[in-house]
Amino acid sequence: MLKQGNSLGSRSIPPAFNWIVDPLVLNPFLYYDGSENVTTAGGAVSAWAQVTAGTNQLSRTFAQGTASLQPDNATEKSVDFDGTDDKLAFDVAVAQAGVLIVGTSNGCFAFEVNSQSVDEITALGWETGYFIDLDLFAMVLLPATVTDREIAGVIQYFVDVKGATRNPTGSLYNYWRNRTDILIPKFDAIDFSGVSDVSTSAMNCFGQSGLISFPSISWAGLSGWDVGYMFYYCTDLASFEAPTDTSGVTVLVSTFAGCSSLTSMPVFDTSNVTNFGSCWFNCSLTSFPEFDVSSGTNFDHTWYNNNFTAFPNLTYNDSSAIVFSNAWNSCSSLTSFPASDLSKGTNFYRSWYNCTGLTSFPSAAEGLDVSNGTTFWEAWYHCTALTSFPSDVDLSGGTNFKNAWNDCTALTSFPALDLSAGTNFFAAWYECQSMTSFLATDLSGGLDFYAAWYDCRALTSFPALALSSGTNFGYAWYGCTAMTSFLATGLDSGTSFIFAWNGCSALTSFPALDLSSGNDFENAWQGCTAMTEFGSCTFSDDAVVLDFQYAWQSSGLTSFPSDVDLSRGTGFLAAWHSTEIVNFPALDLSNSTKFEYAFAENSDMTSWGACTMTLGRKFRRAWFQNRSLATFPSGVFDSWSPASVDDKCFEEAWTDCDSLTATSVENILNSLATAGVAAPSSGVDITIDYDAGTGTPSVASAVSTLKGLSPAWTITLNGVAQ
Numbered sequence: 222m223l224k225q226g227n228s229l230g231s232r233s234i235p236p237a238f239n240w241i242v243d244p245l246v247l248n249p250f251l252y253y254d255g256s257e258n259v260t261t262a263g264g265a266v267s268a269w270a271q272v273t274a275g276t277n278q279l280s281r282t283f284a285q286g287t288a289s290l291q292p293d294n295a296t297e298k299s300v301d302f303d304g305t306d307d308k309l310a311f312d313v314a315v316a317q318a319g320v321l322i323v324g325t326s327n328g329c330f331a332f333e334v335n336s337q338s339v340d341e342i343t344a345l346g347w348e349t350g351y352f353i354d355l356d357l358f359a360m361v362l363l364p365a366t367v368t369d370r371e372i373a374g375v376i377q378y379f380v381d382v383k384g385a386t387r388n389p390t391g392s393l394y395n396y397w398r399n400r401t402d403i404l405i406p407k408f409d410a411i412d413f414s415g416v417s418d419v420s421t422s423a424m425n426c427f428g429q430s431g432l433i434s435f436p437s438i439s440w441a442g443l444s445g446w447d448v449g450y451m452f453y454y455c456t457d458l459a460s461f462e463a464p465t466d467t468s469g470v471t472v473l474v475s476t477f478a479g480c481s482s483l484t485s486m487p488v489f490d491t492s493n494v495t496n497f498g499s500c501w502f503n504c505s506l507t508s509f510p511e512f513d514v515s516s517g518t519n520f521d522h523t524w525y526n527n528n529f530t531a532f533p534n535l536t537y538n539d540s541s542a543i544v545f546s547n548a549w550n551s552c553s554s555l556t557s558f559p560a561s562d563l564s565k566g567t568n569f570y571r572s573w574y575n576c577t578g579l580t581s582f583p584s585a586a587e588g589l590d591v592s593n594g595t596t597f598w599e600a601w602y603h604c605t606a607l608t609s610f611p612s613d614v615d616l617s618g619g620t621n622f623k624n625a626w627n628d629c630t631a632l633t634s635f636p637a638l639d640l641s642a643g644t645n646f647f648a649a650w651y652e653c654q655s656m657t658s659f660l661a662t663d664l665s666g667g668l669d670f671y672a673a674w675y676d677c678r679a680l681t682s683f684p685a686l687a688l689s690s691g692t693n694f695g696y697a698w699y700g701c702t703a704m705t706s707f708l709a710t711g712l713d714s715g716t717s718f719i720f721a722w723n724g725c726s727a728l729t730s731f732p733a734l735d736l737s738s739g740n741d742f743e744n745a746w747q748g749c750t751a752m753t754e755f756g757s758c759t760f761s762d763d764a765v766v767l768d769f770q771y772a773w774q775s776s777g778l779t780s781f782p783s784d785v786d787l788s789r790g791t792g793f794l795a796a797w798h799s800t801e802i803v804n805f806p807a808l809d810l811s812n813s814t815k816f817e818y819a820f821a822e823n824s825d826m827t828s829w830g831a832c833t834m835t836l837g838r839k840f841r842r843a844w845f846q847n848r849s850l851a852t853f854p855s856g857v858f859d860s861w862s863p864a865s866v867d868d869k870c871f872e873e874a875w876t877d878c879d880s881l882t883a884t885s886v887e888n889i890l891n892s893l894a895t896a897g898v899a900a901p902s903s904g905v906d907i908t909i910d911y912d913a914g915t916g917t918p919s920v921a922s923a924v925s926t927l928k929g930l931s932p933a934w935t936i937t938l939n940g941v942a943q
Contacts, residue, residue, distance in 0.1 A: 241381055242374025244361040248275035250317050251362040253283070254383065255299035265291040266300055269309060277364065279317060283309040283342070296356075298384055299326070302344045304354025314340040320363045320407065321346055322375050324385030326356035328393075329376040331407035333365060335431065339402060349399040358385040373410035387411065392418035396426035404433045404457075414441040414466070422446045428453035433482075434460035441466035446474070454479030463487035471495050471516075478502035484528070488512060497523045509533060519544050526551040530578070534559035537566075542593070546570035553577045560588035568596045575603045584611035592618065598645075599624040605631060608655075612636035620644050623669075627651040633679075634658045641666055644690075648672040655679050657703075665689055665711075672696040680704050687711040695719040695741075702726045705751075713737055713759075720744045730754040740764050744771040753801075757782045761789050770794035770815065778802050779825070788812060793819045807831045807854075814838045814863065821845040827880075828852045835860050839867040841904075846877040851912075853885035858892035869904030871934075881911035886918040886938065893934075894923035900932040907936045 244252055251271060258270035269283040285291045285308065292300050292307040302308070318336040322329065325344050334346075341348040344355035359379050363372075379385040393416055397403055416423050424447050427435075432455045440448065449472050452458055459482040467490045474496055477483060483504045491497075492513040499522040501509075506527040514520075518541050524532075525547055532555060537543060543565045549555065550571045558573070560583035569591065573579060582601070583589040592615040601607065602624050608631045616622075617639045624647065626632060632653050640646075641663035650656065651672050657679045664670075664686055671693045674680065681703050688694075689711030698704065699720050705727045712718075713735040722728065723744050731746065733756030740761065746752065755778055761767055767789045773781075774795050781797070783806035790810060795818035797805070802823055807830030810816075817839050820829065826847050831854040834840075844850060853875075875881065875889070886909055893907070907927070911918070920936075924943045927934040936943040 240374065241378040242371055243378055243382075244322070244359075244363065244375050245272070245274055247363050247367055247371060247375070248277045249361045249363050250277050250279050250319055251281060251315065251360070252278070253300075253357075253360045255294070255356075255358045256297060256383070259294045259297070259300065261294045264293045264295045266294050266309070267291060269300060279315060280313075281315055282312045284312060285309050292357075299356040299358045300344070301356045302352065302354065304352050306352055308341045308343055308348045308352070310341045311339070314338045315362075317362060319365050320367050320372060321360070321403075322363065322372065322379070322407075323360045324358040324376070324379030324383055326358075326386055327391070328389030328411065329379050329385050329387055330389075330396075330411070331372045331376065332397075332403040333405040333407065334362075334402045335404055337402040337431075345396055345400075347400055347402050349401075351395040351398045353396060358383040369407060369409050372407050376410045388415055389413065390415035390417075392416070392423040393426040394418070394422060395428075397430050398426065398428045399430065400427075401429070401431040403427075403430050406432070406435060408436055408438055411438075413438050413443075417442045417444060417447055422449040422451070424448045425450040425453070427451060427455055430455055432458045434458070435462065437462035438464055439466045440464045440470055442469070443467075444469040444471065446472045448472075448476050449474040450478070451476050452478075452480055456481050458483055461486065463489040465489075467491070468493055473497050473500040475499040475502060477504055480504050486510060492516060495519065499523065499525065501525075501527060503527075511535065514538075518542065520548045521545075522547040522550065524549050524552060526553075528552075528554050530554050530556050532559060534561050537561065537563060539565060541565060542567045544568045545572045546596075547574065548572050549576060550574040551576070555579055557581065558583060560584070562588065562590050563594075564590040564592055566591055566594055569594050569600045570596050571599045571602065573601050573604060574599050576601075577603065577605050579604050580606045580608060582607065582610060582614075585613040585615060589614060591615065594619055596621045597625045598622070599627065601626050601629060603628045605629065607632055609633065610636060612638065614638065616640060618642055622649045623647040624651065625649050626653060628653075629656075630654045632656050634660065636660055637662045639663055644668045646670050646673045647693075648675060650674050650677060652676045657681060659684060661686070664691075667691050669693045670697045671717075672699065674698050674701060676700040677704075678702045682706045683709055685710060689714060691715055692738075693717050694721045696723070697721050698725060700724040701728075704728055707731065710734070715739050717741045718745045720747070722746050722749060724748040725752075726750045728752050731756055731758075733757045733759075735759045737761050740766055741768045742772045743768050744774070745769075746776050747771050747774045749773075749776040752777050753779045755781060755785075757784050760786055762786055764789045764791075766791050767812075768792045769796045771798070772796045773800060774798045776800050780804065781806060783807070783830075791815075795819060795821070798822060801825045803827055805829045805832075807833075809833045810837075811835045816843045817841045818845065819843050820847065823847050824849060826850050830854065831857050833860075834858075836863050837861065838863045838865060839870050840874045841867075841869050841872045842876070843874050844878055845873055845875075848877060848879050850878050851880045851882055851885070853881060853888055855888040856892055856895075857888070858896045861893070861896040861898055863898065866898060866901045868901045870901055871907040872904050873908045875909040875911075878910050879912060881909070883911060883913075883916040883918040886911050887920055887923075890918075890920045890923040890927070890936065894926040897926070897930065899930040900927075900934040902932060905932060905934050907934055909936075909938050911939060913939060 260268035316338040322331040339347045344357040637660040685708040788809040792815040811833040
């Protein structure tokens with residue numbers, strides 16, 4: 222048997238001469254030879270024992286009792302795995318660190334491995350769910366103290382004596398995927414220049430493995446996607462040496478994605494790479510070298526979530542459209558960004574999203590060019606340290622600004638930029654809480670302004686911008702607590718104004734705007750506590766659904782215009798609840814079914830006009846605790862004819878209306894008796910409190926009529942059942 226040497230036989234020759242090395246002389250922990258100690262039945266391998274070795278040898282044997290999982294030994298030189306599910310199991314799992322070398326039909330591979338427990342193997346070592354069609358000629362686990370030259374000698378032995386193939390060719394796809402036992406490749410004796418496969422990522426072979434470092438190897442022969450996903454989520458990889466001969470590679474998609482221990486990256490030739498998508502995604506790079514990215518057209522997620530504080534001014538493609546979506550997303554340590562020529566960039570979706578350390582953004586005068594950008598969706602979202610934005614950046618071609626500056630909480634003003642091509646401004650300046658002025662010049666193309674200026678609590682006024690194309694203004698100015706005036710025009714195309722000005726507590730008046738396309742004003746002016754005047758806005762006169770629930774609740778209104786047409790309103794739940802209106806006008810509310818709490822707790826209200834409420838189904842607490850209300854007009858319910866009435870229809874409707882006159886009580890009950898609408902199935906009480914000092918209401922006939930209906934009403938006056 223050869224010990225160390227070449228064709229000279231067993232004569233011992235120092236490893237320095239690079240002759241073959243029989244692994245037996247290195248006192249292995251494990252040593253399996255495909256031509257020895259293999260138990261077969263019809264060529265299928267049921268057991269495989271080791272070659273007897275030295276004092277380090279672990280007493281382990283392979284076995285496979287399931288016929289369909291058995292590799293074969295037809296040549297009697299190797300154990301051949303089918304690439305579908307063939308595997309062998311140790312009789313006792315092995316947990317031994319060292320250097321593992323396998324000699325296969327497509328390469329000899331050596332790795333430093335850890336002591337992770339290994340129970341089953343394929344031709345490449347530990348089986349982790351990925352099966353490769355390979356013949357295994359020999360496998361040896363050596364002490365970690367072996368030298369690189371000795372490793373090279375063992376590989377030469379596997380090739381010359383055992384018949385293994387030295388250098389791999391074709392695709393190595395999934396070869397070592399999920400192999401968390403491997404730490405450091407020992408590839409000095411291997412040539413990878415024959416590896417290439419147009420149908421797969423030929424070198425997508427180390428994904429989610431335990432690699433801690435990787436040596437320089439040649440990428441000659443690799444092209445296209447061959448190195449895509451090569452080190453995908455090798456989270457322990459901390460050292461990477463630059464490969465050579467990389468000019469054929471055009472795709473680096475996710476090559477180093479998830480290598481969270483990688484803090485630096487050597488430069489290698491990327492001049493022909495067009496797709497850098499997610500290449501350094503979720504690494505921990507503290508700086509980035511000046512790679513040649515001049516052919517790149519896709520930088521989607523390329524530098525996502527890295528640790529660099531500065532970024533080089535790279536030269537980008539100047540002839541083809543470029544995608545920069547998520548390119549620098551979550552680079553939270555980045556304090557500045559270079560004035561780069563990004564003029565071919567079209568998609569800037571989340572480009573600088575969550576760059577929380579970015580205090581400024583370069584100007585066009587400094588050289589920044591994003592003039593061809595169309596998508597700026599969430600581009601600067603959560604850049605919480607950004608205090609200003611340049612006034613000369615050309616965003617005129619942008620169409621999508623959804624969440625673009627959302628949560629830029631330190632931004633003090635927004636410049637006079639032309640955003641006229643923009644259609645989507647959904648939450649664009651959401652929670653820009655330090656922004657005192659907004660100077661954008663043209664938003665006339667905007668369709669969606671939902672929550673656009675939500676919680677811009679320092680904004681003192683809103684300019685006279687025409688928002689004539691806008692349809693969705695839900696929550697648009699919600700919580701702008703410092704805004705004293707609102708000058709925007711052209712809201713006549715708006716359909717939704719839900720919570721639009723809710724909580725604008727400094728707004729003193731609201732202009733008479735055309736809101737005729739609107740169908741939902743739920744909570745629209747709720748909490749505008751300083752708003753004493755409301756202009757005669759134009760609302761729809763033909764809407765099928767027109768909701769005003771909570772619309773002016775808790776506002777500061779002292780009056781309400783009598784000429785506002787609310788006749789198509791379908792819901793006024795708590796609409797004027799808790800305002801300061803003194804005299805409520807007689808409005809046409811004939812299309813509404815909901816009046817619960819509609820006029821309640823208005824302590825200053827002394828009179829209430831004869832509103833038309835023909836279809837009302839529920840008036841529970843409608844005038845509750847209006848303690849100053851003395852006069853309730855006659856005939857309000859004469860034409861009351863709802864399709865049905867809700868349970869508790871008039872429960873506490875006039876409770877604590879301590880100033881109501883006896884005549885007002887008569888007006889209420891006589892009108893309800895005239896209507897003759899029967900009570901609901903439950904909650905049938907009509908509750909009225911009044912000023913007993915104004916006399917005793919004459920309501921016996923009305924009470925009799927109401928109690929005679931089926932179902933019958935009950936009537937309670939000042940707590941006394943009638």
